[in-house]
Amino acid sequence: MDRPFNILGLESSCDDTAAAVVRMGLDGNAQILSSSVYGQEEFHAEFGGVVPEIAARAHTEKIDICTAEALDIANCRLTDMTAIAVTAGPGLAGGVLSGVMFAKGIAAGTGLPLIGVNHLAGHALTPRLTDGVDYPFLMLLVSGGHCQFLLVEDCDDFTRVGGTIDDAPGEAFDKAARLLGLGQPGGPAIEREAKSGDPKKFSLPRPLLDRDGCDMSFSGLKTALLRARDGVVAKKGGLTLRDRANLCAGFQEAVMDVLAEKTRRALDVANAKILAVAGGVAANMKIRLVLEAAAGDCGATFLAPPLELCTDNAAMIAHAGAELYIKGYRDDMTLAARPRWPLDRKSPALTGSGKKGAKS
Numbered sequence: 001m002d003r004p005f006n007i008l009g010l011e012s013s014c015d016d017t018a019a020a021v022v023r024m025g026l027d028g029n030a031q032i033l034s035s036s037v038y039g040q041e042e043f044h045a046e047f048g049g050v051v052p053e054i055a056a057r058a059h060t061e062k063i064d065i066c067t068a069e070a071l072d073i074a075n076c077r078l079t080d081m082t083a084i085a086v087t088a089g090p091g092l093a094g095g096v097l098s099g100v101m102f103a104k105g106i107a108a109g110t111g112l113p114l115i116g117v118n119h120l121a122g123h124a125l126t127p128r129l130t131d132g133v134d135y136p137f138l139m140l141l142v143s144g145g146h147c148q149f150l151l152v153e154d155c156d157d158f159t160r161v162g163g164t165i166d167d168a169p170g171e172a173f174d175k176a177a178r179l180l181g182l183g184q185p186g187g188p189a190i191e192r193e194a195k196s197g198d199p200k201k202f203s204l205p206r207p208l209l210d211r212d213g214c215d216m217s218f219s220g221l222k223t224a225l226l227r228a229r230d231g232v233v234a235k236k237g238g239l240t241l242r243d244r245a246n247l248c249a250g251f252q253e254a255v256m257d258v259l260a261e262k263t264r265r266a267l268d269v270a271n272a273k274i275l276a277v278a279g280g281v282a283a284n285m286k287i288r289l290v291l292e293a294a295a296g297d298c299g300a301t302f303l304a305p306p307l308e309l310c311t312d313n314a315a316m317i318a319h320a321g322a323e324l325y326i327k328g329y330r331d332d333m334t335l336a337a338r339p340r341w342p343l344d345r346k347s348p349a350l351t352g353s354g355k356k357g358a359k360s
């Protein structure tokens, strides 16, 4: 590129409708001019999870408003854009389709080039947007929908070093919170309760730590928590607040231990000198601290983007799209929504898609 350019990003793969404008500089450093996110929590709350049909409809209703807002905040018009980047998967089919069709409409109306972005690439490249890090680096993506280690060597070169074989950690936090009568999202609720609990009161498993490799499992941990809870209820006829806090602390510590040890292994396998995290679970202060310590143990630098860029947003899609645009990637009207789209074609994810999309 011979001059800086603006790119519009669109995201609608799960339960956040988002649009953003990012300006890519000649030095490869990007600047976020605007980032609008419309969450859908209230539409799904009564169902205890994301309802795909409701999500798709809400995206369709909000994406134009969200885009107009992002352009307005960036003080730009569509004619100031050089390209449009849109999440083309993985995620809920109806949601991804809403974004892709909307982006195609803009591309057809303006003649702007269209670039389909893998949502996971958006997350994985975020440390380049926020901290300008060079390739290669190791990314740990931990959210309600995803859990994997990715060695990132270029904007189109990802190697999956390991990941969950069942639930994502955020999903496990959410299910654990439900089992303990806490509200959703479960992660922040458990973190809060755990502060006054003793993590050693209940002995919960550290799944797959006894096995080589960087794969993880969190669904057994949730079942172990259920058994521990039922054991207390059978003995005492109910849970005291202290029992609940102890269960939360024990659960959180089990997740921390698994993530820390698998991170050390993944840094070693990938021979990486930078560990970056993304995803809602990275908001957990205790988890952040153990990941930072694990990186330190391996002589690696730890990077955690600001929370609003750890969770779903369109700035990461615009930025990934800008990197792909520079490399010459272009899509056209045949761009398809891909509910499943493993980033690493050499070692694709082991798990399927759950309530919040592809987990690994």
Ligand code: KG4
Binding pocket: 014, 142, 143, 144, 145, 146, 169, 170, 171, 173, 174, 185, 186, 187, 188, 191, 279, 280, 281, 282, 283, 284, 285, 310, 311, 312, 356
């Ligand atoms: O990345 P995110 O906002 O959305 C997707 O999963 O796409 O992540 C949300 C997940 C939820 O499962 C939530 O319980 C978890 O991140 N989470 C946390 C914390 N804050 C959010 N988990 C543990 N501790 C937290 N403080």
Ligand code: ZN
Binding pocket: 119, 123, 143, 145, 311, 312
């Ligand atoms: Zn995401």
